[in-house]
Amino acid sequence: LLSACLVAWFFFGMPAPMVFASVAVGLVFALLRIVWLIVAAVFLYEITVATGQFEIMKASVAQLSADRRIQAVLVAFCFGAFIEGAAGFGAPVAISAAFLVGLGFNPFKAAVLCLIANTAPVAWGSIGTPILTLSKVTGLDVQALSATSGRILPLLSIVIPFWLVRVMTSWRETFVVWVPLAAIGGTFAAVQFLWSNFVGFELVDIVAAIAST
Numbered sequence: 001l002l003s004a005c006l007v008a009w010f011f012f013g014m015p016a017p018m019v020f021a022s023v024a025v026g027l028v029f030a031l032l033r034i035v036w037l038i039v040a041a042v043f044l045y046e047i048t049v050a051t052g053q054f055e056i057m058k059a060s061v062a063q064l065s066a067d068r069r070i071q072a073v074l075v076a077f078c079f080g081a082f083i084e085g086a087a088g089f090g091a092p093v094a095i096s097a098a099f100l101v102g103l104g105f106n107p108f109k110a111a112v113l114c115l116i117a118n119t120a121p122v123a124w125g126s127i128g129t130p131i132l133t134l135s136k137v138t139g140l141d142v143q144a145l146s147a148t149s150g151r152i153l154p155l156l157s158i159v160i161p162f163w164l165v166r167v168m169t170s171w172r173e174t175f176v177v178w179v180p181l182a183a184i185g186g187t188f189a190a191v192q193f194l195w196s197n198f199v200g201f202e203l204v205d206i207v208a209a210i211a212s213t
Helices: 002-011 016-051 053-064 068-086 091-102 107-117 121-138 142-168 171-176 178-198 204-212
Strands: none
Touching: 002 016, 016 053, 016 091, 053 068, 053 091, 068 091, 068 107, 068 121, 068 142, 068 178, 068 204, 091 107, 107 142, 121 142, 121 204, 142 171, 142 178, 142 204, 171 178, 178 204
16 A cells, blocks of 8 residues: 555655545445455355355365365355356455365465465456446447457466466376366356357356356
8 A cells, every 4th residue: 555655646646635535545445345245255154154054055065076176176266256256346255265264274275265266257256347447447348348358368267277276285186186177267268258258248257157167
């Protein structure tokens, strides 16, 4: 925050009152849109634990695969992308990380995995809000922006499942499960490309997440 303020003030000539006003807006935005969302996500997690629903969710993931490497990809990448597409604003990391912690993952590692996994789907977060906002700010066609993003990010979507597992273990252990990782990443990337280029920008993450799961 301090670095951003200094750069805006010294290098771009932003008036000091405007710098402080921007800081105030950022703090309010963070409190009401991000912190509140994380609190609500943790509250939802506590409710699912108290009511026993979380055990059902864990059993569902365990039925898909008992391998913790695959579980991490399904939760952090696929489920996280679904939440990113539906809600955005920090919800994917908060909810997915809580899910992984419930499955027995280390809390810090769970957060790291979810942050990495959120790299590719974030462009279409919250029903395409970043793409739509960029369109409004630049005056460029929203579908053209979505299509361009859909030609860049699928390559990253293929890599992310391998990257997630590599964070957890060695390259040798990563390539033991290369087939499901390639299937998940490849399916996500293909749907991400096709939907963003030929259908629309609103549901890219949601459809890709469902298809890859």
